[in-house]
Amino acid sequence: MHKIEKLFDINIVLMTLFSSVETIREEKNIELIYDMEATIPRELRGDPDVLLRVLNKVLTFVCQNTDEKEIVLSLDAPEDFLYEEFISFTINDIHIEKEKIRQFLETDLHDAIEILEGEIVYEDDADIHINLPFKISELGHRRHYRLPDISMLGKKVLLICENEAIAHSIEKMFKYFLYDVDVGFDAFKAQGNDLTPYDILIVDDHLNTEEFEHLIARIQQNIPLKYVLLQDAHITERKMISVSTNLIKPVTEESVYELIISLFKIQTASREVRSHSKINTIDLEKYLQSNKDSEKSEEQSSAVQESLEAMIEKRRGMDLPILDRTIGEANIKHTGLTYAHELKTFLDTFDRSDLYFREIVNQRSINKIKEFCIDLERQAKLIGAESMFKLAETLSLIFVYDKLDMLPIYPGKYHIELQKLTEAIKKELQLK
Structure with a gap:
């Protein structure tokens, strides 16, 4: 039979x-993980249909016969993939009898592997090991992914994922792009629990909470942090405050490549200046796992209460400008808009908002309070309204940590602050 060579x-x-194996995986609650080495070319020449048939049979067999809840399909190739090389497909730790595996490989896969001119390898520790030859799409094309802009290089990633196999796989894929990757809570603690150095934070969706999203939104006011949720494909998306995008399982080099481009495609080559405020410091382990351990949650709540009180007390002694034009113009210089335009936008957005804020506080409309404070914090910072920004920042902490008992005094404070800021903005606009 003539060997087919198509670009795929x-x-x-x-x-x-x-x-193709989704039904049987879901029936047995099995997680399928791809562990791809950086040596695997993006595009190959060969028969993708037969390759798919081989891998489908292998995974169906494994799912039917294993009691494991996790299957890792590893792909590897030689470092110098010059023209035609073997790609190794291996699966380990499935705890199926060796003889049963051998019988399956020799009877069910023999013909398809022969079409691909591949080989079954028995002389190693892998439970299943198949070598299949493929040609590279372009001679000398060794680096298989190239980021399109220099601004996408040199990033630092923090990955919080409880599944070690998935975390290891994603770490390797980011390192292919020469990204610096920290994995897990311990690695983050070693950095002083400080999010400032990181460009991307990736968190398992099942660890995420709406409260955590709001906390990250507050931190994003200080640093250009991209927050990414690692999700299963069937998860229904909802509107999220601080999440930049999702990374959908199964993760491949292609999906990591597309993720990087989507996160940084509109960023300029110049790196943004980062705030080194203590606000960027957070105990991720306590916060993300608080729903699993009530004792930890109580300890965190106590620490947060002390932190809030200290911040509020500190703010009382600060003499912050109501409106700082220098700061505001610096904040909007890359937006293409004018300072006057942003001032008018603030007035249009927050005119008489003190009445609305009092109403939602009285009603204890938590979600509305959260959204209002995030918007206020963002807009106040943008125009250089330093005093209002600090007030909004305090409010953010209060509702993020569900300290609603502290809220009733703030409608009055916000009313006074809004009056002062409105007068300052109108005075500034009259000078134009």
Whole structure:
């Protein structure tokens, strides 16, 4: 039989494979993980249909016969993929009898592997090991992914993922792009629990909470942090305050490549200046796992109460400008808009908002309070309304940590602050 050679994307094959075994995986509650080495070319020449058929049979067999809840399909290739090389497909730790595996490979896969001119490898520690030859799409094209802009280089990633196999796989994929990657709570603690150095924070969706999203939104006022949720494909998306985008399982090099481009495609080559405020420091482990351990939650609540009180007390002694034009103009210089335009936008948005704020506080409309404070904090910072920004920042902490008993005094404070800021803005606009 003539060997077929078509140009194909290995990532498309893997995504199709993931969908093709979805039913049996869900029936047995099995997680499928792709562990791809950086040596795997993005585009190959060969027979993708037969490759898909082989891998589908392998994974179906494994799912039917294993009691494990996690299957890792590893892909590896030689460092110098010059023309035609073997790609290794291996699966380990499935705890199926060796003889049963051997019988399956020799009877069910023999013909398809022969079409691909591949080989079954028995002389190693892998439970299943198949080598299949493929050609590279372009001679000398060794680096398989190239980021389109220099501004996308040199990023630092914090990955919080409880599944070690998934975390290890994603870490390798980011390191392919020469990204610096910290994995887990311990690595973050070693950095002083400070989010300032990081460009991307990736968190398992099941660890995320709405309160945590609001806390990250507040931190994003100080640093250009991209917050990414690692999600299963079937998760229904909802409106989220601080989440930049999602990274959908199964993760491949292609999806990491697309993620990077989507996060930084509109960023300029110049790196943004980062605030080194203590506000960027957070105990992620306590916060993200608080729903699993009530004792930790109580300790965190006590610490937060002390932190809030200290911040409020500190603010009382601060003499902050009501409106600082220098700061405001610096904040909007890259937006293409004018300072006067942003001042008018603030007036249009927050005119008589003190009445609205009092109403939602009285009603204890938590979600509305959260959204209002995030918007106020963002807009106040943008125009250089330093005093209002600090008030909004305090409010953010109060509702993020569900300290609603502290809220009733703030409608009056906000009313006074809004009056002063409105007068300052109108005075500034009259000078134009």
